[in-house]
Amino acid sequence: xxxxxxxxxxxxxxxxxDGFIQEQVQxxxxxxxxxxxxxxxxxxxHGRLQKGRSFLVRIDLGLPGRHIAAGAGPDRAHGHMDxxxxxxxxxxxxxxxxGEARAWMRKGRRKxxxx
Numbered sequence: 638x639x640x641x642x643x644x645x646x647x648x649x650x651x652x653x654x655d656g657f658i659q660e661q662v663q664x665x666x667x668x669x670x671x672x673x674x675x676x677x678x679x680x681x682x683h684g685r686l687q688k689g690r691s692f693l694v695r696i697d698l699g700l701p702g703r704h705i706a707a708g709a710g711p712d713r714a715h716g717h718m719d720x721x722x723x724x725x726x727x728x729x730x731x732x733x734x735x736g737e738a739r740a741w742m743r744k745g746r747r748k749x750x751x752x
Contacts, residue, residue: 639662639663639666639672639673639674639675640674640675641658641659641662641675641676641677642674642675642676642677643655643658643676643677643679644676644677644678644679645679646678646679646680646681647680647681647682647683648679648680648681648690648692648720654679654720654721654724657721657724658677658724661724661725661728662675662677664728665698665728665731665732665735668732668735669700669735669739671700671701672698672699672700673699673700673701674697674698674699675696675697675698675699676696676697677694677695677696677724677727678694678695678696678697679692679693679694679720679723679724680692680693680694680695681720690718691717691718692717692718692719692720692723693708693717693723694708694717694720694723694724694726694727695707695708695727696708696727696728696730696731698731698735700735700738703738705731705734705735705738707727707728707730707731707734708727708730
């Protein structure tokens with residue numbers, strides 16, 4: 638099982654949320670077995686009184702020879718009102734970046750094989 642570091646800033650830890658994050662990490666590990674490390678930083682940002690808190694999420698993934706960082710929020714300065722939505726969006730972005738990294742690696746190998 639991949640060791641995952643989860644950091645909570647300005648919010649209390651939640652077993653349910655941490656479990657959701659672990660599920661997302663395991664899903665990433667299934668599509669990219671070379672995943673070596675994962676750090677998830679959750680930050681509650683106190684907004685206006687009418688809006689309440691919003692959440693920012695950052696995911697740092699370690700792969701051999703590569704580092705991937707993904708963040709959440711359509712507007713990262715403001716984040717999401719729902720922490721689960723912010724986490725899900727961050728993991729979607731991480732999945733997309735892993736796919737792009739794989740495509741880039743395949744393209745580089747084809748280029749080397751052609752030379």
